[in-house]
Amino acid sequence: MLKRALISLISSMVVFPSFSQHIVQFIVSSLPSVSLNDSNLFIAGSFNGWNPGNKTYEFRRTEDGNYFFVTKLDTGTHEFKVTRGSWDRVECSNEGHDIQNRSFNCKSDTTIRLAIAGWLDGFARKSRVSTASRNVHILDVAFLIPQLQTKRRIWIYLPPDYSTSNKRYPVLYMHDGQNVFEDSTSFAGEWRVDETLDSLGNFKRRMIVVAIDNGGSKRINEYCPYDMEKYGRGEGTCMLIFWW
16 A cells, blocks of 8 residues: 555656647748859758758748748757758858857747858868878778668777787777768767777777768668658667666
8 A cells, every 4th residue: 555655646746748849930031142053952950860951851942032941840949050952062151161050949939030151062171181090990891781781881990909919809889980980081070989099008998999880861760770750761670688
């Protein structure tokens, strides 16, 4: 009886948050005066997996040439940017510099007006310099993944004494290989895993790190084990791991 009473009391004290959606209209009020080879605009943000060319999030164009997009979003803070279908054609400053993500707090139905200052591909870009340490190697540029019927680049970090030692090392496997060691292939800056391991000096627990590239535009589908309304079919496998 006491156990049931406690459960009843605790249940009555639990407050479940209520989530609601609001209609949000995005209107592009001005565009840079530059001739574009393509005129399709997209919105990429925290609400669609930052997909820069998702057709579901494409702006429509009115007869007078204005762009607008209407969607429903959950209550809370959302971040986004406007693209022309890819990250190399994302909005930027009027001098070609990267800009911070746009952000707004969605509390009710609202209209957001956007002024696009420039497009990234409209400016000459400096090549990104390689930052991978000498202990990072490309194991394979087209490693076969039969479960997904695709091939991927595989990176590997080897301890400095790997070739001269008979030691056995633990192995850490990481997703998003483009971001793990190398800035020039990263989405928004590398994770500096190699620099961190290099800085450990003679630390006893050195390790091998294997990093597998993600699938780019199919990243969410491959990592997710279930189908999603926004992104389509999930291709991942669900695993249950128990600790005791």
